[in-house]
Amino acid sequence: MKVLVIDDNPIDLLINRKMIQSVAPEAEVFSAQSLEEAQSFLRTSPQNLRLLFVDIRMPVMNGFEMLELLYDAFSDVLQGAHVYMVSSSLDGSDEIKSFETPYIQAMLDKPLSKIVAQAVVDGLNEDI
Numbered sequence: 001m002k003v004l005v006i007d008d009n010p011i012d013l014l015i016n017r018k019m020i021q022s023v024a025p026e027a028e029v030f031s032a033q034s035l036e037e038a039q040s041f042l043r044t045s046p047q048n049l050r051l052l053f054v055d056i057r058m059p060v061m062n063g064f065e066m067l068e069l070l071y072d073a074f075s076d077v078l079q080g081a082h083v084y085m086v087s088s089s090l091d092g093s094d095e096i097k098s099f100e101t102p103y104i105q106a107m108l109d110k111p112l113s114k115i116v117a118q119a120v121v122d123g124l125n126e127d128i
Contacts, residue, residue: 007055015111056087
């Protein structure tokens with residue numbers, strides 16, 4: 001199982017990677033800090049991508065804009081992935097937008113807690 005975490009903050013990337021690896025040690029967890037890095041990953045390692053975590057608040061473009069561009073270019077790769085937005089924002093409009101976007105499973109608080117990471121992985125296992 002491959003997991004991609006997109007966040008401009010290296011500390012949040014590290015924490016989220018560690019949380020995912022702690023509940024799914026078999027997972028290959030990759031990270032990207034920009035649209036370009038995410039595109040490179042999707043071009044070179046698209047097989048078995050099951051989870052995608054995207055930070056909402058990033059420089060240049062927000063996570064929703066980035067996801068739109070990624071889905072336009074890589075819809076075939078992202079089709080089977082569960083997508084979660086992550087944010088430390090208290091902006092209610094982000095949660096509404098996450099809920100209204102059909103390919104987003106949910107908006108999660110960051111950094112991920114072990115309990116939340118476990119629930120996400122358990123949800124994946126129920127789909128199999």
